[in-house]
Amino acid sequence: MPAATHILQNKIPASFIDAHTGAAAPLLALTNIGKNYVVPVLGGVSMQICAGQVLALTGENGAGKSTLSKIVCGLISATQGSMLLDGQAYQPASRQAAEKLGIRMVMQELNLIPTLSIAENLYLQQLPSRFGWIDRSRLEAMARTQMTAVGLADIDPWTQVGDLGVGHQQMVEIARNLIGDCRLLVLDEPTAMLTDREVELLFLQIARLKAEGVAIVYISHRLEELKRVADRIAVLRDGELVCDADIQGYSSDDLVRLMVGRNVDIEREHSVRTFGAPLLRVRDLGRHGVVHPTSFDLRAGEILGIAGLIGSGRTELLRLIFGADRADQGELFFGDNTTATNIHSPKMAIAAGLAMITEDRKGQGLLLSQSIAANTTLAKLDSVSSVGWIDSAAEGAVADDYIGRLKVRCRSSAQAVGELSGGNQQKVVIARWLYRDCPIMLFDEPTRGIDIGAKFEIYQLLAELACQGKGLVIVSSDLRELMLISDRIAVMSAGHMVMTFERGAWSQDAILQAAFSGYAKAKDDPSGETVAGNAMRAG
Known part of the structure; x- marks a missing residue:
């Protein structure tokens, strides 16, 4: 068993157990947390997380995982419910307010400035200075120490972040959030862009943080990872908490059923094609x-x-x-x-x-502020326009068709793509190229x-496209x-x-x-x- 795995599977460190009750006092307690937009997206979620504990948070895309995490980390406010941090009322007005209290979040959408170096991105809010100038030698030393901790020792800290691939950018973002006082760290799909070696380095960091009493919320669809890193599992489905228990009591098949509300044929037989x-x-x-x-x-x-x-x-x-x-x-x-x-x-x-679905759907694949309808028809505008004007009804009809076919979770085709979960955004990108019919x-x-239920829907779609001769x-x-x-x-x-x-x-x-x-x-x-x-x- 790898060292990281061994450490991660230990229970909560003894120093964080209440000597009188024998139970761990919660660092963060959520009571009846809900969020409404036009419709409810999160309903009455109550849970606790203790210092030195790793909570795996999972569910299908659109189940409410990111919404709940953003409420905890001050990015959005809850419509209902309350939170306690160390027993005191906690309602951060912004991400910066949450970070001052030691609540950090590494999001799928990287929060880096591509035109600045790695070193500058890591310490942008606390650049070391000397005589009114940035102390470059000290900044480089600080950056190298932080980069080495996450496996980036071989990269020049003065490399522009925009010159890195998304995998290395993800590691820079993780390194940035591990600087300073961190009491609760939310990791949203942290391994989606990492190699196996980088994953192992991340797990070692999680083990270290856990031993130091940092609480960690680990959001992932990779069920094999969850058992390695987590003490508890919380499963959201359609905005509701359907499971909050010791993860060792659940198999991967159990978790899939909880997430999607049905059995999923994980070992789908490969179809024979000509x-x-x-x-x-x-x-x-x-x-x-x-x-x-x-x-x-x-x-x-x-x-x-x-x-x-x-x-x-x-x-x-x-x-x-x-x-x-x-x-x-x-x-x-x-x-x-x-x-x-x-x-x-x-x-x-x-x-x-030719059609291309890029790995960076947010930066290269979508117009986030535009509607699902606009994004779906973007590669074939002439079919929904006349004399230079978009026919909104025709555009909406096309999008509604693909929303149904790909099971995109949304309010309507008029909803902005930026409001969708990552998996549903990916479905919109695919819909665009299906409509173009390349x-x-x-x-x-x-x-x-993408969650496991949507993943196998996409596998089926890929097989269907191949059967059509593409x-x-x-x-x-x-x-x-x-x-x-x-x-x-x-x-x-x-x-x-x-x-x-x-x-x-x-x-x-x-x-x-x-x-x-x-x-x-x-x-x-x-x-x-x-x-x-x-x-x-x-x-």
């Missing part, structure tokens, strides 16, 4: 320092999974295909064309029949941050996901596509071995060092 001729032929596509010349075919009716470590070049390869980044070399051939198609922009890619679809982490390329950090849904799995390592496995010929160990192989070769081959180094920093 593949057609290649829809896309990629030949020697590459970009210096990021992706080595790469070639593969994507057949009609096929799901091609792409595995690899964060920073291996998976996302960068999709961006080259879609024209979001400019390739240095290589060609794309569509269908049976013998002449290559030049793709220099996403607009050209869409015109050629024959080739590129998915980058399609189920990141070609799908899917990047995912979840190997079990790729092994479940893919027909072939190609592995990227240090910018190279090092191996491709047919269904039935792969194993998790073989895929992982291939994923590490490029970095081992890069150490032995100086000519490959640039790509490997850049790829790791991009993760």
Whole structure:
């Protein structure tokens, strides 16, 4: 058993137990907490969390997890109910007010400034100074100490945050929230963008914080993680608390049933499909320092999974295909064309029949202030407009159709996408490209941050798209996901596509071995060092 696991499974430290009653006094107590917008989204939730305790908070997307957490951390106010912190009335007017009392939250939406360095982001509110100037040497030392604690020791603290991949940005955000006095830490899907190594480092930090008496609310859909880190499990469904108990009394199947209110076929059988001729032929596509010349075919009716470590070049390869980044070399051939198609922009890619669902749905995939209807029809506006004017009724009808088909939880198609949960936002992105009806679809982490019920709905949708003859390329950090849904799995390592496995010929160990192989070769081959180094920093 890993060291982190052993520590995390200990009970609440003895120093936080009331000597008279033998019970742990609650650090934070919630009573009848509710939140209404147009309709109730959270109803009468009561629970307690003690110092040195890890509470796993889970439920489907839209169940109320983020709403409850934001109330605790001062981002929004409750419509009803009360809170006590150390037995005293607690009603933070803002996030800053909550942080002054030691209540911190690492959100899915990163709170970083991309144009500033890692060091500046970490200590933005407390920059060390000397003679009225920022003390850069002291700031660098402080940043290196904090970065080392979360596994970022190999990165220059003066690197701009915007130059980091989302996985490393997530670790910077976690490091920032561990600075100073922290009494209760809320982690919202903290491992969604992390590698296994980074996850283990995070678990070690959680173990340390727990031993120091920090209470932790750990929000996740990854049920295998919850048993590792948590003492208790709280499950929300449709805004109601349906379970609050010792987590050791529940199996993964029990938790799934509590979350979704039904059984979910986790081991869905892979459907047998017939593949057609290649829809896309990629030949020697590459970009210096990021992706080595790469070639593969994507057949009609096929799901091609792409595995690899964060920073291996998976996302960068999709961006080259879609024209979001400019390739240095290589060609794309569509269908049976013998002449290559030049793709220099996403607009050209869409015109050629490509769709791309990005890993950063908030930053690159959605117009958060706009309605579900506007986001759904964005890639095919000519079908809901006339002489330059949007037909609102037609736009709404299209969105309502996809809301029903994809089971998007919302008030109406007029609701702003920014008000939806992460999983429902992802469904809106997918709806847009379904409406565009592109024959080739590129998915980058399609189920990141999505609950298990919605995840298998999306798996079914992907299978249906393949059965319709579409070609799908899917990047995912979840190997079990790729092994479940893919027909072939190609592995990227240090910018190279090092191996491709047919269904039935792969194993998790073989895929992982291939994923590490490029970095081992890069150490032995100086000519490959640039790509490997850049790829790791991009993760």
